[in-house]
Amino acid sequence: MTIITDTYIPYEFTNKYDCLKHIESRCHGLKKSLRFIEMDNEHLDLRCPLSGDYITVTGETNELNWLHAELTKRNWYRTN
Secondary structure (H helix, E strand, C coil): CEEECCCCCCEECCCHHHHHHHHHHHCCCCCCCEEEEEECCCEEEEEECCCCEEEEEECCHHHHHHHHHHHHHCCCECCC
16 A cells, blocks of 8 residues: 655555554544545545645555545544
8 A cells, every 4th residue: 555645755555554553643643633535446535634634545445445444433534
């Protein structure tokens, strides 16, 4: 999985768990701080207002589905 932020420096991760940890750390550990923008077969786009990041995650469809489900289950997305 790869994360691309506003700095255009890609972060490569060997597994989906490390990618999830990185996203959580960008939100400074505050639940409900992510905004879901959109997801397709190749990208998951998020916004973290706390850090000012627009985060684009690329990877396999099953990895993106897993990541989206984990972020939802762990209450990282804002609902309003």
